[in-house]
Amino acid sequence: MSSFDIERAREVLAAxxxxxxxxxxxxxxGPDGVSLEIPLQPELLQQFGFAHGGVLSYAADNALTxxxxxxxxxxxxxxxxxxxxxRPAQGVLVRADAHVVESTKRQALCRCEIVVVTEDGSEKVCAAAQGSARLIDISR
Incomplete structure (x- = not known):
């Protein structure tokens, strides 16, 4: 797999x-970053009609990785x-945009902005995240 193969990345997400x-x-x-989108369905909202914090955390975690x-x-x-x-995320779609800040051969540090998109297409940043991922040996 090429490091920048979106189709292979979509297969990993679908798994x-x-x-x-x-x-x-x-x-x-791709090399400039990733965007992960989640349509905001009623099942993903909390009691005030905002995207649940767990949804935003999931988006950050997966986009960073x-x-x-x-x-x-x-x-x-x-x-x-x-x-x-x-701020509360109220809209039709959550999008997490993440990019690599720095990496070594085994670990990468990444940053992410999470935006909520409204019905009229306007966007507001609702959360920000930073995290890292590390290579693993899956043969164990």
Whole structure:
């Protein structure tokens, strides 16, 4: 697999049952970063009609790790991330845009902005995250 093969990255995402359950999709994957989108269905909202914080955390986690994959390849896992919620996410779509800040042969540090898109197409940043992923030996 090429490090920048969006079709292979989409196959990896489709192999994650939770990602499939919530309708996540990769709209961009390459050396400049990744974009992970989640349509906001009623089942993904909390009691005030905003996207649940767990949805935003999922988006950050997966976008950060897919971004790391552009530098390290597909055999990686998240080693940790932090997220700051900036405003309630109310709209039709959540998009997490992530890119690699720095990487070594085994680990990559990435940053992510999570935006909510409204029906009229306007966007607002609702959260920001930073995290890292590391190569793993999947033969064990």
């Amino acid at each position: 994650q049952p939770f990602s499939t359950l919530i309708g996540a999709r990769l709209s961009a994957y 897919f971004a790391a994959g552009t530098a390290l390849g597909p055999s990686i896992v998240t080693t940790g991330f932090t997220i700051d919620y900036l």
